[in-house]
Amino acid sequence: MISVVRAQKILFQTKRFNNISWICHRATSSAPTPTTTQLAHQVGHQVAADVVDPAKKIIAGAPYKSLSIGVPKETYLNEKRVALTPTVVSTLVKKGFTLHVEENAGIGAQFHNEDYQNAGAKIVSRNAAYASNIILKVRQPSPEDISVFQDKSTLISFIYPIQNKALVDQLTQKQLNVFAMDCIPRISRAQVFDALSSMANIAGYKAVIEAANSFGRFFTGQITAAGKSPPAKILVIGGGVAGLSAIGTARNMGAVVRAFDTRPTVKEQVQSMGAEFLELHYKGSESGEGTGGYAKEMSPEFIEAEMALFAKQAKEVDIIITTALIPGKKAPTLITKEMIESMKPGSVVVDLAAEAGGNIETTRPGEKYVYKDVTHIGYTDLPSRLASQSSGLYANNISKFLLSIGSQDHFYIDLNDEVVRGSLILREGEWMWPPPKPAAIENPLSKAAIKDVKAEKKAAAEVLPPNYFTEHLKGSLLYTTGLGSLLGLGIISPNPLFANMITTFALSGVVGYHTVWGVQPALHSPLMSVTNAISGITAVGGLLLMGGGFYPQTIPQGLAAAAAFISSINIGGGFIITQRMLNMFKRPTDPPEHNYLYLIPGASSIGLYAWASQQGYHDINHLAYLAASLCCVGALGGLSNQKTARLGNTLGMIGVSLGLAATLGSIHLDMPLITQIGATMGTGGLLGALVARRIAITDLPQLVAAFHSLVGMAAVLTCVSHYIAECDHFVDDPAASVIKTALFLGTYIGGITFSGSLIAYAKLQGMMSGAPIMLPGRHAINSGLALANVAALAYYMMSADPMVGISMLGLTSALSMTMGLTLTVAIGGADMPVVITVLNSYSGWALCAEGFMLNNSLMTIVGALIGSSGAILSYIMCKAMNRSLPNVILGGYGTDSTGTGKAMQITGTHTEVNVDQTIDLIKESSSIIITPGYGLCVAKAQYPIAEMVDILRKHGKTVRFAIHPVAGRMPGQLNVLLAEAGVSYDIVHEMEEVNHEFTNTDLVLVIGANDTVNSAAEEDPNSIIAGMPVLRVWLAKQVVVMKRSLGVGYAAVDNPIFFKPNTSMLLGDAKKTCDKLLAKLKSDYDEGEASGSADATKSSGKH
Structure with a gap:
């Protein structure tokens, strides 16, 4: 055998x-x-x-x-x-x-x-x-x-x-x-197997309870009509698991706690629990750090100083709790008979090391007795007393x-x-015991870390004092370049109109920059949709170029009508979806809003403009554009807080309406053209409104991407239409170079926006794989496309032949659309938030180009607002991933902090829990943070989660949400989904607001998130997400991760938190699991309430 x-x-x-x-x-x-x-x-x-x-x-x-x-x-x-x-x-x-x-x-x-x-x-x-x-x-x-x-x-x-x-x-x-x-x-x-710590935790808690039972006063200080009672003073010797448990229990009961440990690393833990850490002051320098979490034996000099400290403390404190153990040896004697005799009558000592011989000289293992008016508790079965x-x-x-x-x-x-x-x-x-010492395993990470530390120390030693002259010189040269560039534009300016437009553009950019930075992160999704709506100002370009009778009669007129039609889809759909989202954030306790009253300024401003225009006041057009532009600024500024957000959307509607009215007032209209414009704009607006009313909130990223594509196509159509209509006049126009450049840039940016947005839509809608598609030689392809566009621009600018111009605009349309495709397919689904914000910015700059082309201040101002908005959101997203914008747009790999070594190998065994066990954890926790991810969006699990949160808050639990900036597929998407389910925005916090709270949290529920809670970002310098700011969920006392499997997220990085001892995995479909959790929670609380009612009935019956 x-x-x-x-x-x-x-x-x-x-x-x-x-x-x-x-x-x-x-x-x-x-x-x-x-x-x-x-x-x-x-x-x-x-x-x-x-x-x-x-x-x-x-x-x-x-x-x-x-x-x-x-x-x-x-x-x-x-x-x-x-x-x-x-x-x-x-x-x-x-x-x-x-x-x-x-x-x-x-x-x-x-x-x-x-x-x-x-x-x-x-x-x-x-x-x-x-x-x-x-x-x-x-x-x-x-x-x-x-x-x-x-x-x-x-x-x-x-x-x-x-x-x-x-x-x-x-x-x-x-x-x-x-x-x-x-x-x-x-x-x-x-x-997770450490039973010694589990039992020590209970022993520390029970030691304080036993001491309180034998102590003759309150632990907490009180001032009453009968007099003042000082708080009890407790000394805890030993800062291990038992000691920290005793400290926490005593502090919660109101005692003044002092603690001592030979290991200096314990000091921070003791102080974090509100206790005073006692330190020795003697000539030597010695640490008590041992192995396996225990302290080592100390030198005679240290022990002498230590005993002097304990002798002094024994005279001052009311209770002493000792926990010091040395593995395999008798417990050290720390409190002598003389110290006990010096304590105040009624004092209590608890010796948790009694079974190992005791830290107190007068301890009797297993007994409780009184010596010299000091109660001695030497129980050896404290964990068993909480069986x-x-x-x-x-x-x-x-x-x-x-x-x-x-x-x-x-x-x-x-x-x-x-x-x-x-x-x-x-x-x-x-x-088989003791086991052999483990063989030393070479760890490349450790070597790298040691090398980095040495390099840092060397660099620190070689740090030179700052060269203030060089720093100020750099700043000076930067300002010189900026001011020189502006003055250079004045030199090449063909006419005052161009200079005025540059002024408008610059000031609009500054206003947009400061306005967008004031928008709350929770309202970034409404910000995206309202900028989509006001980007419908591209319709102004179409309206200015429309002509014919009841239908377009030339190619430019047809292109212009198409541009106006698709722009109106953005207007109708953008404002309605924004209003839908903002209404979700309303709380039952919010005061009533009467935003319909703002129809008064909207209607009166349009009526006043119509009257003034009829009376021949021609300058009214410029001021109407200014008023419309300011309303669009107000649309973004209103999103700075929840109270004014819906007013902001109303201002946006007023601004776009007034801008379109002023545009119509500036052109010659007859009844056939009015009919064509009405049919074109009305049909587009109605179509956009229908889509926006029917779209599910979970599909919002796709809708935004689709609307971006419309803005891009409208810019291309408007630019080509304008060139065809005006190319014959460029020979005699001194501003022809400016207009032609704007036409080309508008076409180029619009083409990239159009095709890039369609690819983003397809990825988000699941019509194509969300994984990055790395084309062979993609960087060479993109570089070639960019150079081809530059060559097309040069040929286009040098030639006065209209056919060459049209050909080059057609060529750049094709090249830019191809470039938008090749750039976007290489970007993975996890980077879609950045893609959407970048496309949002592109649409704004395309609108600016149209503004310069048509010398239209409204389009320039609104374009600068949208461009600034997208750029700032892109910066926020990239910062939240610790990546640069070129890294994301070019399909890059890793973060700015990713090292060159091999990524950390994650080993271990995960722990699984079921629904019943998870509900037990939830019911036992008083502080809970929920961290949702894109998985919650896909599963549409926000509704059962919102109902669970409502139940838990009614039962006294503190429940909050923690949102990562790039969670979801567009900025602020999860905030909107939670608002849709009825979660108050008061308990939904951004990462920066809540990350420091995890250490004080009993339970974290991670629902459908992976990369945004991946500790490898902080623990592995060679991880591709190294340095990425993440939600530090693993610092909580207990973590439950709800996912379909242990698989990786979009970044394809294993997550170490799955294998941490305080993490449990609840695997399965998020929606079904959340439904089961909700049903179980309702059942348990209903049973508890029914039991309580029955007990109350029985009690009243007895009386």
């Missing part, structure tokens, strides 16, 4: 065996349960068979469905804990294990036999529990327990092999596999550790696993 070691070795090395077809031939009911070692032997025979038949594939170890787990009742004196709770039993049963729980094993922790049976376990006798393949215990077994163990089975428990060597020697006789929960290595992957809580935490620790031994639902002792090897005491009765 093949040995276990040989079987496992074969299984481990046979890499082609990936799956197992495990057939467990059960004997008759009277046959004994096979041991884990016997099962391994069966695996060995299966390997031998599979070598003959390599078509079969196996997985190393014994499958869970063939293993039984025994949970015996703890027999240690006063021990009330149990190794598994019913909830965890249910999880293990679902994994395939057979659970045997000894009768009344959980009674001390208030878990009854029926609870275990309902969870799927079998209630058995003591001997039957110990006859299982795997035994899970809390305390180390007694000699009586050892006698009933089945040979070659597995034990997982607290063991303490150094203190209990004789006990372990007895276990060797049973040839057991023994794992010690107290020997699990303290590495990040094993934090339900400690059993729940321990069950989570031990079950997750058990499931980590092996993989793919198979139990397998892999000696190459650091956690398994570090905690393994016996293997088939052979001593």
